[in-house]
Amino acid sequence: MEKLKNILPQKNSNWRVTAVFLIAIMIGLGLFMAKEAEVVSYMSDDPKACVNCHVMTPVYNSWMHSSHREWASCNDCHVPHNNIANKYYFKAKDGLFHASVFTLRAEPEVMFMREASQEVVQDNCIRCHVQQVTQTKYDGWIDTHSANRTERHCWECHREVPHGRIHGISTIKNNIAPIPTDSEETVIPEWLEQKINQDKQAPHEK
Known part of the structure; x- marks a missing residue:
């Protein structure tokens, strides 16, 4: 014992x-x-957070070349704004889904919004453009005008807003750089930077 x-x-x-x-x-x-x-x-609401995932760089670049750049960030369109709890819950849920897909390298060449994301984006389109959506100027003499504005997805007509008509991650329009196009950092290879510095010093040496 x-x-x-x-x-x-x-x-x-x-x-x-x-x-x-x-x-x-x-x-x-x-x-x-x-x-x-x-x-x-x-x-944060900084759009650069989205390009922590390098796969999103083409999408970021297409947004950078769009009219929405001056008015709306990624979160303005892609997360709910009805209350702060729902906003961060949706960000966490969607973010974990995206992270798992990208970690497994299972991302498709052409990305499409899931149903939940479509609902959020549609609500945000209406939230920002409520005057255009609810105006009654043409109602009454253009058939189905009201229904067309409220019962269809906005991007059925506005196909190039804000990411362009071509959505392939390797073929997206304005994908001119492998990093965000508004980066303040100058991306110059070391050998080229040395050559530039040598050329700058050469006139003084002569």
């Missing part, structure tokens, strides 16, 4: 050390992944 009492505390102690060690590993990996994925940036 004495031997059994001596063995049990030792086993219990070993179990605790193992559990603490495993929990510490999981927390450490979680924090590392959160930092690498720049999770905090997704809490």
Whole structure:
């Protein structure tokens, strides 16, 4: 009996050390992944957060060349605005879905909105353009005019707003750079930068 009492505390102690060690590993990996994925940036409304995922760069570039750039960010169109809780819940749900698809390299060449996203985008189109949608100027003498404005998706007609008509991630219009086109950083290869500096110094040396 004495031997059994001596063995049990030792086993219990070993179990605790193992559990603490495993929990510490999981927390450490979680924090590392959160930092690498720049999770905090997704809490903001900065469009550059979307291009943390390089697959979204063509879509970002097409938005940069659109009229919406001056008026609407990604979140203005793609997340709900009825209340803040729903906004961040939708961002988290949609973001985790996108992250899992991109991590598995299962992204399609042409991306289409899922039903939930279509509903959100349609609501946001109406939220910003409510005057155009609800005007009654032509109602009464143009058949189905009211229904066409309220019962169809806006992009059935406005096909090029804001990402262009061609939606393939490798063929999208205005995809002129492998990084966001408004980046303040100058992307110059090291060898070319050295050559430029040499050319700048050459006239002074002569």
